[in-house]
Amino acid sequence: MKTKKTWLIYLMLALATSTWGSAFIAGKVAIESFEPATVAFFRFLGAALLLFPLMWYLERDIPKPTKKDWFLFALLGLTGIALYNIFFFIASKHAPVIKSSLFIASNPVLIIILSAIFLKEKISRNQVIGLILALLGVAFIITNGHLEVFLTMGFEAIDAVLLGAVVCWALYSVIGRVVLKKYSSIVSTTYAVGFGTILLLPFALVETSFTDLADSTLSAWVAIGHMSVFVTVVSFIMYYYGIQQIGAAKASIFINFMPISAVVLASLILGEALTLPHIVGACFVLSGVTISTYKKLPKTKKEKIEKKLA
Template identity: 60%
Template sequence: MKRLLINKPWLVYVMLALSTSSWGSAFIAGSYATEDLSPLVVAFFRFFFAAILLIPIMLFMDKGSRRPQGKEWILVSLLGLTGIALYNIAFFIATRDAPIVKSSLFIASNPILIVVLSGLFLKEAITKRNIIGLVLALTGATIIITEGQFQQIIESGLAPIDLVLLLAVVCWALYSVLGKVALQKLSSITTTTYAVVIGTLMLFPFVFVETTIEELQQASLLTWGSILHMSLIVSVLSFIMYYQGIKMIGAARASIFINLMPLSAVILATILLGEKLLLVHIVGALLVISGVTYGTWKVRPKEKRGEKYGTISSRF
């Protein structure tokens, strides 16, 4: 597989496009799953099944690597709390109660908040480019979440679901910033596996309150199929493909493919759920994607001719 990717670099981009596009399908799968089960229960089972797969994968791929020690347990616990437990509760509430078009496009503004929080907490430089990108992305997110009805929102305030979407964005940004700290000592697969396991354990006690054995038995095949899709494809396979892509072409170029997530979510929502894509959504999406791309793109010196794919082969 590695040799094939090295000999045909375009396959790396196909792999990244498929992995990030599959993240958009989680919005649709979440909408289906929450028809029968509560958001909290769906979140638990999504990562319960993912943990079952990630643990052996970690033991195989990361054999002999460091595991969390001392205060690092606090760090991976915070990752489980913010990125697995809280984010996914908010995510599945949003997929149940908000239009997918709206929620996916709003959450797409995440990378810019990550840049800001990295500057505040990790002392990473915030450039003029970051600020311009932030303004563009926030403008687009505001247009999406208000659907252009600015005066109405000012008078009545944000709806509860809008606050849930905001919580999701903040939790994922915190998870990403904490993840940067964890990745200085632990590998990506180890960090993710421990976060998933701990987050799943945090969700476990609430399952007894939110559901019964009878409800689980009565849940449709579509519900369980949607949960398995999010576990196997979105949470495990796409993760491996995405981080393999990072190894091949670097994080800067790979991160641009994340913009395919809201695009795939919007397309699937209009086709499968019959949601309407309004002009205001398109305008907001263009601003968000432009802001994220411009604000997070790292300008690098021009590559010398003949070295376009040098980083791919040098990674192995």
């Protein structure tokens, strides 16, 4: 029964991180009408309007937050909601998709390192092997099999923005692991989104005018609505629940599903070609995730006795 539950958690994490891949496409649409911080603000404002009633309805005995808890919730809102999304949407507007995908694919590496340092989570050999395979798969996907592209990439100003996004998400995942020891995934997500929305408001007020709102397209609002409901509310809760159950380091491996879904959705929605290197890369990612999460089943009492007698 425990093994079955574990695989359900893995499936849930794969679904959550795959849904994040759609944010690349939705972000490209929304950014045509609004500036980066404004897109992020409307996304999380919509999510907050859904999350708070949902939390109050589902959670009956929410622990009363201490000053330390409020500080941690504020850190979650600052790192994973406000700063990460400002960086992400700036990159959506100014950075090539290949470079953005490469930086985001490095997220699990930093999360595993920070989890080992601050949370004392053990890094297994399978996790390391799986991570290498997954990163190789991601590299195949985002370069369409032309790995030499990485050699021609020089450092640019936008790289600092992308690096900021990676650091912010890693901190969000690790801090979240601490918060999840006391609070459920929906409570943690809701308070983080609440703080993040408040922090994004000043940026949105500065860069947005009534003219921008009047000139915005319906497709931009549909894209923001999709990011609010599916990319944020549903997927964030599932991701945090996964962290709560199996740890930040192991859950982070599933982030590699994001570029796969981004490529597949781009093929289906935008008509971009789905090539053989994409399929090969996806196989590497799936193999890496499988190896990282593989765990031998515990031996039964009878098997242990037989081994001892032998």
